[in-house]
Amino acid sequence: MPASPPDTAPLLAMRGIVKRFPGVRALDGVDLEVRAGEVHCLLGQNGAGKSTLIKILSGAHQPDEGEVLLDGEPVRLATPTAAMRQGIATIYQELDLVDGLSVAENILLGHERATYGFTRRGESNRVAADLLRRLGHGEIPPTVEVGRLPPAAKQIVSMARALSHDARLIVMDEPSAALAHDEVANLFRIIREITAQGVAVVYISHRLEEIREIGDRVTVLKDGRTVAVGLPATTPTGRVVSLMTGRDVEYVFPPRPAPSGDRPEVLRVEGLTVPGVFADVSFSVRAGEIVGLAGLVGSGRSEILEAVYGARRASGRVLLDGRAVPPGSTTRAVRLGMGLAPEERKAQALLLDQSVTRNITLAGLTRFARAGWMDRRGEAAEAARLVETLDIRPPDPRRPVKTLSGGNQQKAVLARWLVERRRLLLLDEPTRGVDVGARAELYAVIRRLADEGVAVLLVSSEVPEVLGLADRVLVVREGRIVHEAPAVDLDEHRVLDLVMVSTNEESRVD
Amino acid sequence: MLTEATPTNVARKPFLGRIGEVPHLGLVAALVLLAIVGLVTRPENFATSSNLVSILALASTIGVITVGMTFVIIGGGIDLSVGAVMALSSVWATTLATQSYGPAVMILCAVLVGTGAGLVNGFLVSYGRMVPFIATLAMLVAARGLAQRMSGQRTQLVQQANSAIVELSTTRVLGLPLLVYVFALVVVLGWILLNRTTFGRRTYAVGGNPEAARLAGIDVRRHTMLLYGLSGLCCGIAAVLIMARTTTGSSTHGDLYELDAIAAVIIGGTLLSGGRGTIIGSILGLLIFTVITNLFILNGLNTSDQLIAKGLIIVVAVLMQRRGALTGT
Numbered sequence: 034m035p036a037s038p039p040d041t042a043p044l045l046a047m048r049g050i051v052k053r054f055p056g057v058r059a060l061d062g063v064d065l066e067v068r069a070g071e072v073h074c075l076l077g078q079n080g081a082g083k084s085t086l087i088k089i090l091s092g093a094h095q096p097d098e099g100e101v102l103l104d105g106e107p108v109r110l111a112t113p114t115a116a117m118r119q120g121i122a123t124i125y126q127e128l129d130l131v132d133g134l135s136v137a138e139n140i141l142l143g144h145e146r147a148t149y150g151f152t153r154r155g156e157s158n159r160v161a162a163d164l165l166r167r168l169g170h171g172e173i174p175p176t177v178e179v180g181r182l183p184p185a186a187k188q189i190v191s192m193a194r195a196l197s198h199d200a201r202l203i204v205m206d207e208p209s210a211a212l213a214h215d216e217v218a219n220l221f222r223i224i225r226e227i228t229a230q231g232v233a234v235v236y237i238s239h240r241l242e243e244i245r246e247i248g249d250r251v252t253v254l255k256d257g258r259t260v261a262v263g264l265p266a267t268t269p270t271g272r273v274v275s276l277m278t279g280r281d282v283e284y285v286f287p288p289r290p291a292p293s294g295d296r297p298e299v300l301r302v303e304g305l306t307v308p309g310v311f312a313d314v315s316f317s318v319r320a321g322e323i324v325g326l327a328g329l330v331g332s333g334r335s336e337i338l339e340a341v342y343g344a345r346r347a348s349g350r351v352l353l354d355g356r357a358v359p360p361g362s363t364t365r366a367v368r369l370g371m372g373l374a375p376e377e378r379k380a381q382a383l384l385l386d387q388s389v390t391r392n393i394t395l396a397g398l399t400r401f402a403r404a405g406w407m408d409r410r411g412e413a414a415e416a417a418r419l420v421e422t423l424d425i426r427p428p429d430p431r432r433p434v435k436t437l438s439g440g441n442q443q444k445a446v447l448a449r450w451l452v453e454r455r456r457l458l459l460l461d462e463p464t465r466g467v468d469v470g471a472r473a474e475l476y477a478v479i480r481r482l483a484d485e486g487v488a489v490l491l492v493s494s495e496v497p498e499v500l501g502l503a504d505r506v507l508v509v510r511e512g513r514i515v516h517e518a519p520a521v522d523l524d525e526h527r528v529l530d531l532v533m534v535s536t537n538e539e540s541r542v543d
Numbered sequence: 544m545l546t547e548a549t550p551t552n553v554a555r556k557p558f559l560g561r562i563g564e565v566p567h568l569g570l571v572a573a574l575v576l577l578a579i580v581g582l583v584t585r586p587e588n589f590a591t592s593s594n595l596v597s598i599l600a601l602a603s604t605i606g607v608i609t610v611g612m613t614f615v616i617i618g619g620g621i622d623l624s625v626g627a628v629m630a631l632s633s634v635w636a637t638t639l640a641t642q643s644y645g646p647a648v649m650i651l652c653a654v655l656v657g658t659g660a661g662l663v664n665g666f667l668v669s670y671g672r673m674v675p676f677i678a679t680l681a682m683l684v685a686a687r688g689l690a691q692r693m694s695g696q697r698t699q700l701v702q703q704a705n706s707a708i709v710e711l712s713t714t715r716v717l718g719l720p721l722l723v724y725v726f727a728l729v730v731v732l733g734w735i736l737l738n739r740t741t742f743g744r745r746t747y748a749v750g751g752n753p754e755a756a757r758l759a760g761i762d763v764r765r766h767t768m769l770l771y772g773l774s775g776l777c778c779g780i781a782a783v784l785i786m787a788r789t790t791t792g793s794s795t796h797g798d799l800y801e802l803d804a805i806a807a808v809i810i811g812g813t814l815l816s817g818g819r820g821t822i823i824g825s826i827l828g829l830l831i832f833t834v835i836t837n838l839f840i841l842n843g844l845n846t847s848d849q850l851i852a853k854g855l856i857i858v859v860a861v862l863m864q865r866r867g868a869l870t871g872t
Contacts, residue, residue, distance in 0.1 A: 342758075344757070344758060363757055363758055363759075364761065364762045367759070373758055380752075380754060380755075381754050381758055382759075384751045384818070385752070386751060386818060386819060387747065387751065391744070391747075395744075395759045396759040398744055402740070402741045405740045405741050405742055406739060406740055407741060407744065409739070
């Protein structure tokens, strides 16, 4: 444990930061205070606003309100370059290294040592080697291509790049996510060394026990607001978890029908495995039942959905109404009666430039076609009907779908699977980026579908959503289903415990 | 609020109008402007029926190819091999062996060779996961080479016995040679296929967001392969037209046609990144190109200046569309 740094004036202070996106208030008054030489942990559930806050800190986003102070002086971080010039470096989860360049070239990217545009390779390599040695990794050769390095070494290179800018504050977004256990220990050693040199680190992680180990203080975000500033890292886990989960906003969930065991099984999954992602996943979903998969980002829950849908090749068996679904073909999955609302609405589901109508009918074109010829009147009528049924606003099916708010876009994605009756709907983060009011409507739509006999498999990062909407919950951790229970028998604490408990802590319990 | 500000905007310009009308208006205006230039500089030659017929006949061959190219580009790809595939089709259809079966078989041969080459392109792109640029570049080089080999680099004449093919260019109905009607038919069929069928709808989806199309259950690979096959089919039809016009099959036919076709599609407002575009735009783009060529020839200017003018037109057209896109949405 590093010694607590002296109680000096903060290196960084962010006050009352507000950031709005169309339809959502991502940050709604966030405060953050980081001292020189400390490891400051930023905690919060998915969607709490952590990434938005980091992006403001790194100059990628501009706050709508609030101020950022460095050494007590207000600064404007207009661009990533400006932030870097102020000594703020950010290491993103998906490392932003150029695989085809050497280690030294990556470290000095953007501020190369050069004379009249000709790089001074010897000097560059020396500078890079010095930085790597300072990080205790002199063994990484500066001349090797970054693409050939293992993930842990890439992390070191990213950190060396941050230090090459004389960073006073390094933001690390889930640095341990891609690392094995002993590599995490090494990462912590490096973090201690650089903080001992007076550099401050803002550390983001889902793993609470890491925070106790490496952190000095903790700031907790919830629903875009700061709920605790600068707590000591020794604060009991239970208290931290309740800070993260206690909500101001109550979600409205539709009532559950009484459970009935006699409904037929629609989906049966047996021993589904994608090596390195998830293993031996087995479960079933009945008609009219909503089953929720709870787990962290990266736990394999979205991948399980994709594998069931055939969008990702997996071994094991998927049966729909008792019939085997061949792996690797979304076309077959759709023909057999599945539908998927994917995680990334814009990248994976929508034709943004095209009309709401065309987005709605995309998966069911054949219903409106005779020998390939589109019945455009029938298509428009059906789209108009669904826009009305789901109350998509504004109620004009000819509008380009990109002009709709997140919630209405999501309704359009759901509407796509109402054109032709589905047996099974796979919903991945159905309410991401959707504001509170629209959420309740989406919940009602999903429940109504289930009541009509559709089997629903739901993935959400938001535990209350899974608990409130699903009939049955499967907890996924590190690619395995570790717990299964009716939703009414679980609470948020219990699920978060199951989801976040680390492998070493678990072995201690065993 | 953002979502509140847009409706009036959209209500004024309906969706189809915003994407379709505005760029076409510019293209039609450009064509009218060129026609005025023609009338002013060559009043005695430009507006004659023989000149207008020759413009259309000239446009027909590349025009058919442009229709196929429009599909490929809207579908998110590119086909560099069109000129070479057309040459190969013309050579294959005019070998002594093929000619011995008569004109119908020659036409069938050209169409099959073109479609086959297109499907090979499509297979390499969709199932071989090759970048379209590379796969069709390879086809460009290889098809040209194969055409040279088959013909021994000699120009193959369409025999007297098969002059029915040549009649496509010599027979006139209502003053226009038959090949112009073939071109018009291809345009109409292409428009219907793109705008009125599930195939067309899927083409926009596959080009606009392949991942969304895949997750909506569309067989993206199969569709991509068919798009290149369609482009090849158009090359085969174009080969028949060029045999009719020149009475020959040759490995040198269609040199750089790929560039003219791509330029016409781009000028016509189709996004090179896929997902957006129209057949009508492409045809207008092509007509602009052809009229410019005609104007330069009528005025006795040299071909180098003509190339410079074409280059400028591509740049101006794309810049104007970019501005339209920025203000329009």
